[in-house]
Every structure is written in C-alpha cells, then in structure tokens.
Amino acid sequence: MSRARGLLLFSGGLDSLLAGKVLQAQGIEVWAVRFITPFFHWGWRGREEEFDRLMREKYGFRGIVRDISEEYLEMLKAPPHGYGSAANPCIDCKILMLRKAREVMSEVGADFLATGEVVGQRPMSQRRHIMRHIEKEAGVEGILLRPLCAKHLPPTEPEKKGLVDREKLYDFRGRGRKPQMRLAREFGITDYPTPAGGCILTDPTIGERILRLLELRGGLSVREAELALLGRHFVEEGFWLVVGRKEAENRRLAELARPEDRLFKIRGVPGPTGLLVEGQGDLEKVKEILKRYTPKARDLSEVELEEFRERS
Ligand code: SF4
Structure with a gap:
C-alpha cells in the first residue's frame, strides 16, 4: 500500500514545520506548499526548484511554490470579512490559501491538507468557530487536519480512514509556546524562525499606505503592490x-x-x-x-x- 500524502501549508514558522514533522513521524509523505504574494515570501519567486531542494535536504519534505498574487490582490480590494488591525485581511487570506491548496492537493495527489494552526493562538482567525467558518468557505471541511491541536477538534476524514493516527496528534491550545518548544526539542529542531508577527500587511505604516492606495486607485497591480512596500x-x-x-x-x-x-x-x-x-x-x-x-x-x-x- 502506498504511503499517505499530506499537503502542508508551509509558512516557514515553527508551527507549520512541527505539523509536518508530526505527520512525517507517522510515515506520511509531506509536501510543503509555500504561497507567495508581493506581501509575503516574495523572495521565492522564480526559485521553485531551490525551494524543493531546500525542503528535501532540510526536512525531508517535498517543496512547492505557488504565486497567488493576482487572486490575492483582487481579494485585497474588498475582503468580505474585512481587514485586521492594518491592511491584513486574515480571514479571507486564509480562505484563499486553503482554496488554492485544495487545487494543489488534487494536482499532487495528496490525501489531505494540513496546517500548523493552534486553536486560540491568534485573536481572530484561530478561534474555533472562525476556523470552522474558514474551512467551510474554502471548501475543505473534513480534509483539513491541524496536527498540533487535532485533539480539540472533531476527527477529520484522514483520521477516520486510518491514514493518520489520531492518537499521535496533539492537543495544543492558546498562545503559550512551551509545548511547541518542547516538541521542537524532541524532533531535534534547533534553527527555526522566532514567531514574529505575520506579514507586512500587518505593519501600521505600510497598511495605512496600502488602504489609501486602494481607496484612491480601486486596486493594485503586482507592480504597484511592490512599489507600495x-x-x-x-x-x-x-x-x-x-x-x-x-x-x-x-x-x-x-x-x-x-x-x-x-x-x-x-x-x-x-x-x-x-x-x-x-x-x-x-x-x-x-x-x-x-x-x-x-x-x-x-x-x-x-x-x-x-x-x-x-x-x-
Ligand atoms: S498575517 Fe498576513 S499572511 Fe497571515 S493570515 Fe493575515 S494577511 Fe494572511
């Protein structure tokens, strides 16, 4: 029987890395997708092979880079769930990434999606009912597994089908980082980025500028978004x-x-x-x-x- 394959939304932070490692420890093949827009991970544009090589060598994952700038900028004009503290449309950003991940999942023949999210970690987008709403809107209900907090959530399809052993998943919750640090030590992970605050859209100065440009111009092209930074x-x-x-x-x-x-x-x-x-x-x-x-x-x-x- 072939190994189960999970597509991990890989932000590069410790949590998504740990989510991948938890799956890998169960013998699951992990494909890590990194979405890029002018506002995050832009430096990976045109470096898809390098990303795949880095993921294989460093973590034993496969790596995929997908540019979602056009759809992102379209959404940013008027995000249905509004902006956060600056120009960050976190809920619609997550919905869009999961929708795109759903497409990549079919492309690479993955059995399910995974993220490093932890219930209650972020004020808005990681509240339980919002997480469920995001899944529904993105059309990924039942196929999205969150290995770090799965035990607080209903079993997903891959768990029900026996592709993933629920017993070996975790029950992390809230903002504390100690459980993640402990798990990182267990996996021997020492060099990971500190949990810094999100993407550039959360920056108050840049955010204000982007909202002003959107108001005056009705939308931004990829080049204009680059200029705005x-x-x-x-x-x-x-x-x-x-x-x-x-x-x-x-x-x-x-x-x-x-x-x-x-x-x-x-x-x-x-x-x-x-x-x-x-x-x-x-x-x-x-x-x-x-x-x-x-x-x-x-x-x-x-x-x-x-x-x-x-x-x-
Ligand atoms: S912080 Fe930025 S990348 Fe993260 S969910 Fe919000 S808008 Fe998206």
Whole structure:
C-alpha cells in the first residue's frame, strides 16, 4: 500500500514545520506548499526548484511554490470579512490559501491538507468557530487536519480512514509556546524562525499606505503592490510620487518604472530618486518634495529637476 500524502501549508514558522514533522513521524509523505504574494515570501519567486531542494535536504519534505498574487490582490480590494488591525485581511487570506491548496492537493495527489494552526493562538482567525467558518468557505471541511491541536477538534476524514493516527496528534491550545518548544526539542529542531508577527500587511505604516492606495486607485497591480512596500509615498487624488530612502530603493524604483512613468532627481547633487507614477504635469510639487529629501539641496535657493531613465 502506498504511503499517505499530506499537503502542508508551509509558512516557514515553527508551527507549520512541527505539523509536518508530526505527520512525517507517522510515515506520511509531506509536501510543503509555500504561497507567495508581493506581501509575503516574495523572495521565492522564480526559485521553485531551490525551494524543493531546500525542503528535501532540510526536512525531508517535498517543496512547492505557488504565486497567488493576482487572486490575492483582487481579494485585497474588498475582503468580505474585512481587514485586521492594518491592511491584513486574515480571514479571507486564509480562505484563499486553503482554496488554492485544495487545487494543489488534487494536482499532487495528496490525501489531505494540513496546517500548523493552534486553536486560540491568534485573536481572530484561530478561534474555533472562525476556523470552522474558514474551512467551510474554502471548501475543505473534513480534509483539513491541524496536527498540533487535532485533539480539540472533531476527527477529520484522514483520521477516520486510518491514514493518520489520531492518537499521535496533539492537543495544543492558546498562545503559550512551551509545548511547541518542547516538541521542537524532541524532533531535534534547533534553527527555526522566532514567531514574529505575520506579514507586512500587518505593519501600521505600510497598511495605512496600502488602504489609501486602494481607496484612491480601486486596486493594485503586482507592480504597484511592490512599489507600495518601497520608499516614501506622496499620494493624493491624481498624484503618486515614490521617493527612495536608500540607494537600493533608488535602484529598485528605476527597475520598476514603466515607460510612461517618470524618474527624477535634483540636478547636480547626490540625492534620492523620485518615481512619478501619476500626476505627470505636477513637476513643481515633485521638485519641492525631492528638494526636501535631498540634504545638499535643502539650503539652495534654486534647484532644478533632472529627469532620467536609468540611474548611472
Ligand atoms: S498575517 Fe498576513 S499572511 Fe497571515 S493570515 Fe493575515 S494577511 Fe494572511
């Protein structure tokens, strides 16, 4: 009989790693899927083979990377369950990831889905009734196993079918981290990321910026979402200027410029790049903003804008 196969939603944090290890310890083949959007795990774009290799070598899992940016940005315009404390649409984010995982599950012939979620760990999305609602909305009822807290939840299909031994699953609950630390030690896992706070959409400054851009523009493209994470932004009706804060951002702004965008700096002095995405005629405003952020130009009475395509 072939081994059961579980598709694990792999965030890279300790909990999803442990969930995979708990399954693997039962002889289950674990495939780890990592979803990417401009807001999380973006660095893995185009590095699918490397991710698979890393997962095999480090954990004995298979690794899959899936870019869900388009659907994510569509959802982010108006998430049916609203935003969290910033621009994070956690409930709809989870629903979308589980829906996409359901598709990947059929593709790779997995028998069930798994996550590292723990009941009561996060204020909203990991409350029991919300977890059930998320499962229902995502169409994964009965096939989603949460190995770390399964004993607090009704048995799932893979448990009922005997693919997974419920007795060897766990009953973690709440925000405490000690049980996870203990289990990590049992598995000999020592190098794992600290449980840092979620994705960039939870950042208050970036979140506010993204909500403002969504309000003014009705939605964001992948490129615009990437831009929203860089530099300083000056946004109002009909005007959007992004100013680099350091050399790497200046370079990235030049890379992200489309032919119809305009790139500026203050002529004759070192200083930041300004990428004018919208408001093509309002150059006085561009000059005034760039002068403010160009230390060597601040005290000059007259400055000129220099337009360029690529920074030398
Ligand atoms: S913190 Fe970010 S990645 Fe995590 S559920 Fe919320 S929106 Fe999704």
